[in-house]
Amino acid sequence: MPQDADRAVSADRGDSGGWGVGGVDPRGGATDGVGSGRGDPAYGRPAPVGGAEDVPTSGGPENPPEPSDRGGAGTRRVEGDWWAVAPGVEADLAQESPAAGPGSTQPDPTPEPPEPPGRGRTADHDQDGPTQDREGADPDPAPAPQAPRTATRVDIPTLPPAPVGFVGSGPPTYDAEPTALPPADPDELDDLVADTVLDGARYGACTLRAVSVRGDSARFRGEPRRDSLLTARFGTGEQALILVAMATGARATPGAHRAAAEACHWIGRAVGRSHARLAQDISAARRGDLKSGLHRLTDRSLGKLRASAVEQGTDPEEYAATLRCLLLPADPDCRIRVFFGVGAGGLFRLRDGEWHDIEPRITDATGEPVVGFGSLPTETPEGDRLTINLGIPTPPSPYEPAPEPPREPFRFRASVARPGDTLLMCTGGLADPLRGEPELCEYLTERWSGSPPGLAAFLADSQVRVKGYADDRTAAAVWEA
Structure with a gap:
């Protein structure tokens, strides 16, 4: 009878109405006053609220009472339960729970399996109970294969080429890395x-990179670098003026590196003392004033270099150097770039993927002298010349000083930069190759078109070697934003 089954379950609870020993759930849970598994979520039914009186009971045989797994005669010990192997608990449970006989009316302790979800249920929501995952559902159909898409220039980014060690017909004769150090004097270590x-900066709308590297020939022979580099900023704010100066000492002469460093020192001092006036002339585009003023500063600096050679007892022609300078205003609204100097080298501009040689040309005077108005004719009507040149050189006069050898002409150029331009000033070691x-022009075009490189990348690009060119290299490049 169902009533007898309820009495048997109530007797197993004890006088206190709790579970197990002393009314405490052996598994550590609080008692809920319900003697069946209807409130256990494992059976797929929600727990009743308000105790045993709120649980609906049925007296028919269609709804027999469900077994309990919380103690009593119908308790099943499951492998892995902590209370099943705890000392003393198993003995107490065996003492309070009498063995079920053959005629016992205790229900089958085996729980009923949960009902499978109906056809109207979904994997995310169950209408009759808690949420359950739908099993056996058809998987999503695989998407139809698409035809391969051909990559375009928009999909493939344009990257600069990888750095190379040399270009041209073959590798150079000398090693790529330094071999011997120059000799040192313990009393003149500053020499x-x-x-x-390597140096760099960014002011206004331009980014500067500058480098000076000893040539392969000097590295192999242990000679000092004859090129000298100076980068300096005079003034502050938008009125500042950036100077880049580079000089090359005479070849195969002692102290050539000192002459180059001294030339940069003198021109740097002269420009620094006049930087305010020079910055104003550049902003106002006074080309004539700039050319005449910078010409005087250059002659004065090279004159001091010749005077220093006389003081040292050295021939001024040997203690000489070429000089090339670049002035960059820090004002972002001023894009005038001024070049000036004396001696060989190179001035190039990379614009729209092409290199342009913008070095100021010094042309020699050609053609016959122009005869002035009213001068005597050079020959008679019969064709006889009035003078005869016997080809005898005129001896120098002992009362006049010997004429000085011709000096290098002064070079000057002021140009307006455009966004995307790259201006390159260099000595003969890089200008000649x-x-x-x-191939060197093509390589640098791909490497320097676009954003300016870092210092390490600029150094690597400047050292790309070409067979037959082993002199020192000094270069300063300016990228316009």
Whole structure:
């Protein structure tokens, strides 16, 4: 009878109405006053609220009472339960729970399996109970394969080429890395010159990169670097003026590196003392004033270099150097770039993917002298010349000083930069291979078109070697934003 089954379950609870020993759930849970598994979520039914009186009971045989797994005669010990192996608990449970006989009316302790979800249920919501995952559902159909898409220039980014060690017909004769150090004097350690000098800055709308590297020939022979580099900023704010000066000492002469460093020192001092006036002339585009003023400063600096040679007892022709300078205003609204100097080298501009040689040309006077108005004719009507040149050189006069050898002409150029331009000023060590090896121009075009490189990348690009060119290299490049 169902009533007898309810009495048997109530007797197993004890006088206190709790579970197990002393009315405490052996598994650690609080008692809820319900003697069946209807309130256990494992059976798929929600727990009743308000105790045993709120639980609906049925007296028919269609709804027999469900077994309990919380103690009593119908308790099943499951492998892995902590209370099943706790000392003392198993003995107490065995003492309070009598064994079920053959005629016992205790229901089958085996729980009923949960009902499978109906057809009207979904995997996310169950209408009759808690949420359950739908099993056996058809998987989503695989998407139809698409035809491969051909990549375009928009999909493939344009990257600069990988750095290379050399270009041209073959590798150069000398090693790529330094071999021997220059000799040193313990009493003149300030006279030592580093193998490589690297510098950079960004002011206004331009980014500057500058480098000076000892040539392969000097590295192999242990000679000092004859090129010298100076980068300096005079003034503050938008009125500041950036100077980049580079000089090259005479070849195969002692102290050539000192002459180059001294030339940069003198021109730097002269420009620094006049930087305010020079910045104003550049902003106002006074080309004539700039050319005449910078010409005087250059002659004065090279004159001091010749005077220093006389003081040292050295021939001024040997203690000489070429000088090339670049002035960059810090004002972002001013895009005038001024170049000036004396001696060989190169000035190039990379615009729209092409290199342009914008070095100021010094042309020699050609043609016959122009005869002035009213001068005597050079020959008679019969064709006889009035003078005869016997080709005898005129001896120098002992009362006049010997004429000085012709000096290098002064070079000047003021140009307006455009966004995307790259201006390159360099000594002959880099200008000669740029003019003589087209592959070097193509390589630098791909490397320097676009955003300015970092210092390390600029150093690597400046050291790309070409067979037959082993002199020192000094270069300063300006990228316009």
